[in-house]
Amino acid sequence: MSDVVELPADERERAGKGPARAARRAGQVPGVIYGAKKDPIMIAVQNKQLNKLLHSGGFFSTLFDVKVGSKSERVLPRDVQFDPVTDQPVHVDFLRVSAATSVNVEVAVNFLNEKDCPGLTEGGVLNVVRYEIELACRADTIPQQIDIDLTGLQVGDGIHISMVKLPDGVEPTITDRDFTIATIAAPTVVTEEAAEAAAEAAAAEGEGEGEGSEEAKSEDESGDS
Structure with missing residues (x-):
């Protein structure tokens, strides 16, 4: 509380x-x-x-x-x-x-043990979908924050509300689905490097085609003479 x-x-x-x-x-x-x-x-x-x-x-x-x-x-x-x-x-x-008043409140999410998360230590990125979770509870049981343990999570893993242990008497207001709070996304560096490599390859191919066209043009001009 x-x-x-x-x-x-x-x-x-x-x-x-x-x-x-x-x-x-x-x-x-x-x-x-x-x-x-x-x-x-x-x-x-x-x-x-x-x-x-x-x-x-x-x-x-x-x-x-x-x-x-x-x-x-x-x-x-x-x-x-x-x-x-x-x-x-x-x-x-x-x-x-009062202590018995039922309320809906948005409570901040707090992520723990990032150093023990293989997905993050290997270069992955914590993609936060919800920074706060709306909860239904009594006024005297409002949690200060919702702690989520990242220990052991790999790249591609998702964190859903069903994986979170909430205090007694505290429930999410969304009950019709197991919504996502965060995911461990693939390393962005690898994606950027792949994009750069593809761009360099495309540029090199373009230069090669340009050189070939110039050579063909020179041969045509020599034939005409």
Whole structure:
């Protein structure tokens, strides 16, 4: 389970564009806490702190205790809106959760033991199809990451969800197929070298044909004289 992170916030008295703009001018990002059949709470969090959390990874699979005055709300991030020009966050949504709340979250994949993977040590390439896996679980069982062991895998092997041991009570949201997470692809260097060799051979053949044409042309001109 991921650690719960404390996040201080100020309560906003009113919703609307005016208060939201005022919060942004003050270096804050407006947001809302909703869910659990309770009234929503309008909040504002520090822009710098939110940006740091967004860039640290795993933001949407992390539980937060948002401190609003003397109260604390256990929440899970659901959405962040960004300015299309500056790419800065302009609004954030949090969902109230409890230990029993069922959620769907995308959790990052972490690959282990690359040095013990013959396919990689012999020059193969790890081709990642899914950097994150969407999981269904209770809020108190969200894994911090999904570890995948590469030990013993050869070139051409694929890693499917059926090969991954998930924690108890955690399941993939895709259940109708054994989807691929990554493959060990053939060495790209060999492919590039083969392509270069083919290109050089084609160029050499072209030069040979050109020389033959020049020789034939010279012979024709000598015959004419």
